[in-house]
Amino acid sequence: DVKVTQSSRYLVKRTGEKVFLECVQDMDHENMFWYRQDPGLGLRLIYFSYDVKMKEKGDIPEGYSVSREKKERFSLILESASTNQTSMYLCASRQTGGGYEQYFGPGTRLTVT
Amino acid sequence: GQQVMQIPQYQHVQEGEDFTTYCNSSTTLSNIQWYKQRPGGHPVFLIQLVKSGEVKKQKRLTFQFGEAKKNSSLHITATQTTDVGTYFCAGPSGYALNFGKGTSLLVTP
Numbered sequence: 001d002v003k004v005t006q007s008s009r010y011l012v013k014r015t016g017e018k019v020f021l022e023c024v025q026d027m028d029h030e031n032m033f034w035y036r037q038d039p040g041l042g043l044r045l046i047y048f049s050y051d052v053k054m055k056e057k058g059d060i061p062e063g064y065s066v067s068r069e070k071k072e073r074f075s076l077i078l079e080s081a082s083t084n085q086t087s088m089y090l091c092a093s094r095q096t097g098g099g100y101e102q103y104f105g106p107g108t109r110l111t112v113t
Numbered sequence: 114g115q116q117v118m119q120i121p122q123y124q125h126v127q128e129g130e131d132f133t134t135y136c137n138s139s140t141t142l143s144n145i146q147w148y149k150q151r152p153g154g155h156p157v158f159l160i161q162l163v164k165s166g167e168v169k170k171q172k173r174l175t176f177q178f179g180e181a182k183k184n185s186s187l188h189i190t191a192t193q194t195t196d197v198g199t200y201f202c203a204g205p206s207g208y209a210l211n212f213g214k215g216t217s218l219l220v221t222p
Binding site: 031033038041042043045048050056058090094096099101102103104105106107 | 122144146148154155156157158161163201203208209210212213214215
């Protein structure tokens, strides 16, 4: 069965901390994505990666960075967490090519205090 | 860039009533996908539409893709409490998908 896993379901961090969110997929997908989801704002794309070591900015990359050293793993990094980064973070993966569905992980609810 | 707009943002119905959500794109889409997110869950793929004017059914759910391939709709007949959740449409945008903001459906028994 297809699976995208995220390292934590809930995370509480302090302002200014460096935060790592990890995502792993077991489907050998080329593309991986990080979204944040906030009430009324839908799914907003932070960064995505279409290959190992390749990354592209999404709609809201400010304050975030990413790392993809292995095909199955995509990390989201908050260099210096701020309270406005309190949100639900969803990782997803997808095969390259038209018409392929996107698989989401269970999400990490991050609270920055 | 491409914008995908979805209306309404919220819908509250009595169980047994019908429900429709609409998706409109600023550009022609090669395909459109629909996802459902249950409360506390993550988005799960429902269906993809590719052809102009295409209509697909999944039990009580009917999906349509407009003739111009710029709009789509999801219609649920006789809603049930299990239909509660947020429904998203998404169009391709390079390697990524461009998601609408979703329609949250609440069904009262």
